[in-house]
Amino acid sequence: MRMKTIAAFAAALLAGTSLAASAETITIATVNNSQMVVMQKLAPTWEKKTGNKINWVVLEENVLRQRVTTDIATHGGQFDVITIGSYETPIWGKQGWLTSVGDIKGYDYNDVFPSVRSALSEGGNLYALPFYAESSFTYYRKDLFDAAGLKMSDAPTYKDIDAAAAKLTDKSKQQYGICLRGKPGWGENMAYLDTVVNTFGGSWFDMKWNAQLDSKQWNDAVTFYIHLLKDYGPPGASSNGFNENQALFATGHCAMWIDATSGAGMIYDKSSSQVADKVAFTAAPVDVTPHGSHWFWAWALGIPKTSTKAEVAKDFIGWATSKDYIDLVGQTNGWTTLPPGTRLSTYENADYLKAAPFAPAVKQAIDTADLDHPTMNPVPYTGVQYVSIPEFQAMGTTVGQLVAAALTGQSTVESALKQAQASVTSTMQQAGYTQ
Amino acid sequence: MSHSVAKQRHPVAGIIAWVVALVMFFPIAWMALASFKTEVEAVQTPPLLFFMPTLENYRAIFSEANYLLFAGNSVGIAVGATLLTLIISVPAAFAMAFYPSPRTRGLLLWMLSTKMLPAVGVLVPIYLLVRDAGLLDSRTALIVINTLSNMPIAIWMLFTFFRDLPKDIIEASRIDGANLRQVLVHVLLPLVMPGIASTGLLCIILCWNEAFWSLNLTAHNAAPLTAFIASFSAPQGLFWAKLSAASVLAIAPILIFGWFSQKQLVSGLTFGAVK
Numbered sequence: 001m002r003m004k005t006i007a008a009f010a011a012a013l014l015a016g017t018s019l020a021a022s023a024e025t026i027t028i029a030t031v032n033n034s035q036m037v038v039m040q041k042l043a044p045t046w047e048k049k050t051g052n053k054i055n056w057v058v059l060e061e062n063v064l065r066q067r068v069t070t071d072i073a074t075h076g077g078q079f080d081v082i083t084i085g086s087y088e089t090p091i092w093g094k095q096g097w098l099t100s101v102g103d104i105k106g107y108d109y110n111d112v113f114p115s116v117r118s119a120l121s122e123g124g125n126l127y128a129l130p131f132y133a134e135s136s137f138t139y140y141r142k143d144l145f146d147a148a149g150l151k152m153s154d155a156p157t158y159k160d161i162d163a164a165a166a167k168l169t170d171k172s173k174q175q176y177g178i179c180l181r182g183k184p185g186w187g188e189n190m191a192y193l194d195t196v197v198n199t200f201g202g203s204w205f206d207m208k209w210n211a212q213l214d215s216k217q218w219n220d221a222v223t224f225y226i227h228l229l230k231d232y233g234p235p236g237a238s239s240n241g242f243n244e245n246q247a248l249f250a251t252g253h254c255a256m257w258i259d260a261t262s263g264a265g266m267i268y269d270k271s272s273s274q275v276a277d278k279v280a281f282t283a284a285p286v287d288v289t290p291h292g293s294h295w296f297w298a299w300a301l302g303i304p305k306t307s308t309k310a311e312v313a314k315d316f317i318g319w320a321t322s323k324d325y326i327d328l329v330g331q332t333n334g335w336t337t338l339p340p341g342t343r344l345s346t347y348e349n350a351d352y353l354k355a356a357p358f359a360p361a362v363k364q365a366i367d368t369a370d371l372d373h374p375t376m377n378p379v380p381y382t383g384v385q386y387v388s389i390p391e392f393q394a395m396g397t398t399v400g401q402l403v404a405a406a407l408t409g410q411s412t413v414e415s416a417l418k419q420a421q422a423s424v425t426s427t428m429q430q431a432g433y434t435q
Numbered sequence: 436m437s438h439s440v441a442k443q444r445h446p447v448a449g450i451i452a453w454v455v456a457l458v459m460f461f462p463i464a465w466m467a468l469a470s471f472k473t474e475v476e477a478v479q480t481p482p483l484l485f486f487m488p489t490l491e492n493y494r495a496i497f498s499e500a501n502y503l504l505f506a507g508n509s510v511g512i513a514v515g516a517t518l519l520t521l522i523i524s525v526p527a528a529f530a531m532a533f534y535p536s537p538r539t540r541g542l543l544l545w546m547l548s549t550k551m552l553p554a555v556g557v558l559v560p561i562y563l564l565v566r567d568a569g570l571l572d573s574r575t576a577l578i579v580i581n582t583l584s585n586m587p588i589a590i591w592m593l594f595t596f597f598r599d600l601p602k603d604i605i606e607a608s609r610i611d612g613a614n615l616r617q618v619l620v621h622v623l624l625p626l627v628m629p630g631i632a633s634t635g636l637l638c639i640i641l642c643w644n645e646a647f648w649s650l651n652l653t654a655h656n657a658a659p660l661t662a663f664i665a666s667f668s669a670p671q672g673l674f675w676a677k678l679s680a681a682s683v684l685a686i687a688p689i690l691i692f693g694w695f696s697q698k699q700l701v702s703g704l705t706f707g708a709v710k
Binding site: 027029033034037040056057058059067071074076079174243244247248250253272273 | 479563658
């Protein structure tokens with residue numbers, strides 16, 4: 001008996017020593033959104049289980065991109081896990097900046113939405129694991145629609161949206177028919193506007209990478225977008241991004257809002273939204289084609305090639321994007337706060353479906369967002385609200401600024417698109433895509 | 436008595452000063468107010484002036500981030516860089532003021548011109564240098580960068596203070612038997628102390644507010660309060676109230692420090708201005 005006790009004690013000691021010896025500290029760079037804050041709160045569960053420690057570096061989205069790009073490009077090696085989007089992942093993977101994460105033992109890859117896996121892959125290799133994914137859809141105020149005798153379609157067209165916005169705008173009561181992104185930036189006004197251009201039949205480039213921004217489709221799409229915001233939108237719309245519009249909608253100033261599905265949790269939460277019991281959801285509007293009418297975006301966790309603790313980092317991202325983690329969030333933080341859009345099992349979870357009535361609409365939007373066929377006519381790129389080339393970030397922001405100038409009346413749509421066409425053409429020539 | 440005379444003399448100037456002060460103070464006051472609102476109240480339109488204050492944002496911040504680590508780094512970096520700046524700048528300014536060469540003016544202008552270069556233009560070379568020195572995410576790197584960045588301003592300020600002193604004072608001290616070190620330490624330094632104090636205070640404020648290099652060269656261990664504020668800005672969701680609370684916590688120490696040292700700061704900045 002005594003021998004057994006000694007042996008058990010020695011085994012426990014050895015196990016403890018081995019845990020302490022293999023314990024590592026990893027540094028994770030992330031953005032400060034509600035899902036990531038929850039991840040930070042729950043991370044001690046993983047730390048306790050593995051004996052490893054985490055240092056968090058939380059940065060604003062654009063600062064994070066610049067910071068991580070500098071570190072990876074110069075092989076600084078300051079981060080072991082980074083939060084990246086579906087735009088950067090394939091580009092950085094192709095450049096050899098990221099470690100492939102398709103080989104984690106016991107990880108249920110088949111439960112991840114195929115479209116999400118595809119968005120985070122390049123050349124057949126998975127370069128990041130999805131933390132949450134989103135598409136875009138239409139939020140609307142059911143009470144205002146009922147009072148005006150309107151009925152929102154399950155598949156609205158932009159003509160329907162135009163008519164409803166006209167009827168529901170009452171600027172004297174600070175009630176605006178529609179709220180849309182106007183703040184310039186490739187991830188702000190251009191994210192939404194690209195979906196309008198796509199569904200109006202336009203595209204950024206033809207199959208030979210020639211810019212198409214001076215096309216009729218672009219002109220029609222931008223003119224329509226500016227008409228919606230000028231006639232039915234809130235004042236100062238060129239300063240409104242996702243956050244500002246979410247606040248306007250949550251405080252009852254917008255009858256409709258077309259934006260990210262990830263905003264639904266907050267809008268549906270009574271503690272943060274004054275319209276929680278008056279909101280309803282439907283698909284993103286379409287015009288001549290459904291292709292590219294709603295976007296796709298995923299925040300994912302990747303491992304820079306420069307990390308010296310890739311195995312520990314893999315263990316962490318495997319845990320933070322697992323079904324068990326999603327269940328843990330639901331049990332400890334509430335089912336409406338689950339990281340959405342990544343796993344098929346999330347949408348089979350009865351607790352989640354009961355707590356989040358918007359879940360089926362989100363799933364449908366993500367399921368039908370086709371990154372590989374984002375436009376009516378064939379194009380040489382993937383990505384709905386972005387073009388998956390490294391040059392797009394700068395181009396998108398430049399065009400976003402020109403569109404914002406047209407929105408504020410500093411220039412006309414024709415002039416803005418002419419300048420945009422010249423700028424994009426020049427960038428593509430310099431980058432060697434065209435002669 | 437003289438105070439009331441001054442007031443009678445410049446009533447318009449007084450009003451303008453008050454208006455300017457209130458306009459400048461308004462964003463800080465609004466930020467402080469927002470830090471005691473809920474996230475929904477903070478984004479309400481029209482803005483709420485009367486509301487039930489809450490400490491929830493401060494509670495959330497203290498539970499999410501290690502404020503003392505960030506504050507300690509800010510103090511260490513600001514004090515370290517300021518001391519190093521003064522140790523190098525005082526003798527440099529003294530030499531330029533009392534023993535000028537034909538190149539002194541050009542040198543001063545060249546030093547100032549380095550401030551015109553946008554920091555992002557040298558991000559990659561500086562990052563590589565810091566990486567190779569093994570100083571990424573260290574307070575030492577930020578102390579050195581802040582020292583180099585503030586030195587042109589410090590030398591310029593100290594140069595003007597030294598220049599305004601009568602040159603004969605050195606000669607008189609030397610006749611009395613003092614050596615150069617004794618002249619500098621016992622005669623000149625006491626005379627320019629208000630100038631050194633105001634230069635030091637300005638350097639501390641500049642270091643405290645520096646964000647670009649702090650965000651780019653630190654990760655966890657050496658991140659100061661500017662990185663702390665940045666961590667509460669969110670790409671999605673409401674965050675204004677929390678961001679305001681984080682900003683209040685970040686500026687509070689320097690605001691209190693500035694309040695107690697305002698006399699020295701103003702007297703130093705106006706030193707030699709009214710002659």
